[in-house]
Amino acid sequence: MTATHLTNVHIFDGVGQSAATTVTIEGQLITAVGAAQAPQGADVVDARGASLLPGLIDAHVHTSIDSLRDALRFGVTTELEMQGFWTPEQRIEVNADDTVADVRSALLALMAKGGHPSELMHDLGEHEPGAEHEGWEMPSVSTPDEARAHVQRFTQAGADYIKVMIEEGTTMGHPGLPVIDSETLRAGVDEAHKLGLKVIAHATTLDSTRQALDVGIDGLAHLFIDQRADQAIIAALADADVFVTPCLVVSASLMGRDAAADLAADPRVSGRLSQPWLDTLRGAYNTYPQGTFQHVLDSVAALHAAGVDILAGTDASIPVPTHGGVAHGASMHHELALLVQAGLSTEAALAAATSVPARCFNLADRGRIAPGLRADLLLVDGNPLDEITHTLDINTVWRRGACLK
Structure with a gap:
């Protein structure tokens, strides 16, 4: 040695x-x-x-073996899966393989029947919730007992933390999606806490963020993009010690911005990514073009100034241009630049991709x-x-x- x-x-x-x-x-x-x-x-x-x-830590992904390999090429040594089919056996194998990034996982989230992310699967023509995939069945919950049972099941299956979906679809181009009621969400959150796991919420509007806070979540996997943060929500997040992974790169994509096209053209990126991923970087969701990206940047700055932990994450998933603007590994560097654009110091932005997610997710090593x-x-x-x-x-x-x- x-x-x-x-x-x-x-x-x-x-x-x-x-x-x-x-x-x-x-x-x-x-x-x-x-x-x-x-x-x-x-x-x-x-x-x-x-x-x-x-090594950089991407605090929000939906990943695969190939994507973990791409991430590592860009210095992302750990990815945090927020909704994916990772068995404990798969993760043990990955964690021992030094040619790919390490991974932690929520496994599958608490979600409503027919709710997010089923609309994305419909858009992509993939299997609907309820179909089996690599031994997992896409779950849904509608009662407190079902929520508690879900958390118990996935804790036993090896989840490192629990994800909950609070998404009624406005920012995703599918308004009116079913959502889990607060009593059911609170039962799932409480059960996770009893079992020693943190709970991270998908919430992209201010109202859903308030609901997430009300049921006692520990972190946000997105920042709301429908409004600029006001003093009430800033104080509430700070007082509750909730961390926020704003995923600015995907927020920009939801608003239809093509800011990642320059990233795809950068030779430091183009030489490390396949053509499908470069095409994806040039794409965008474009489901919420009425949004104002500067409001999201202003919200990040205000939350950081109030002492809220900000984590760097990308929501990178699969190479599809209509769900684009984001790629594993490469987009972490774009996210860092956007955090600085929002007003964080370079030191704070780098901490958001290293020590802060390590602390928030108990990655002490x-x-x-x-x-x-x-x-x-x-x-x-x-x-x-x-x-x-x-x-x-x-x-x-x-x-x-x-x-x-």
């Missing part, structure tokens, strides 16, 4: 700029930060002019650069603290110490 000793490197440690300029990797772990001497026999890498970051943590690392040319777009100047990625050039 040969150690790697990086020297003369700028270090963002997950929280801020470190005074140290060396990092040592041995096996799967970071073993030293700031050591003056390299271990005997180590490969010494002069990283002058480059910056080392913790990653998200920072410190001795004893996983060697999930991203080396980029330039300094993203000076200019956030340097995160795409990817030099080297390590996943558990395994090097991917």
Whole structure:
């Protein structure tokens, strides 16, 4: 086992700029930060002019093996699945494979019969809820007992957290979707909390966000896009200690913006993605063109200023241009740029993709650069603290110490 000793490197440690300029990797772990001497026999890498970051954590995806591989190419070393068919056996296999990003999963969400995301499946011509897929049956709940049973079932099946859908369809181009009533939602949330799991809500309007808060959720997988945040909702989210993954890239896509077309044309991206994914980046949902994207950016800034934890996530899923504007891995870098556009400092934006999601999802072994943590690392040319777009100047990625050039 040969150690790697990086020297003369700028270090963002997950929280801020470190005074140290060396990092040592041995096996799967970071073993030293700031050591003056390299271990005997180590490969010494002069990283002058480059910056080392913790591996990025995408806090909202719908992923696959191929997508996990794409994510890792862009320095995303962990993806958090928010609605997908991941058996415990599959996840054990993935977590041991250093050629793909690590994954955590909610498995399948609490959802209403015929509610979100069934409209997306209809749009794509895929199977309807109730069809079986890789051993899972698409569930729905309509009573408190059914909600409690769902949470128990998927907790036993290995869910790392629980997802709930609170989506009546206005922003998705399908107004009037069935939704779960608050009593049923609250029963599911309470059961998850009894079992020690956090609950993350899909909510894209202010009213659904209020409902999510009312039933006691821990985090939001989206930020509402129908209104700018007012002081009441800002205070409510801050007081409840709810974290928010705004998924700005998909919010822009829902509003029909083609902002990701420039990303697809960037040679730092186009050389790492297949044509179907490049076509998807150039696409958009365009289901809520009446929205004002600046209002979403303003809401993110206000929530961050109020002390609400902001996490970087993309809602990347499958390569379909009509559900486009987003791609695994690449869109994390776009999300970071949009967080800075919203008013976060480069330091805060990078924390939103590293230490903050690690803390919010209890991933204590990653998200920072410190001795004893996983060697999930991203080396980029330039300094993203000076200019956030340097995160795409990817030099080297390590996943558990395994090097991917």
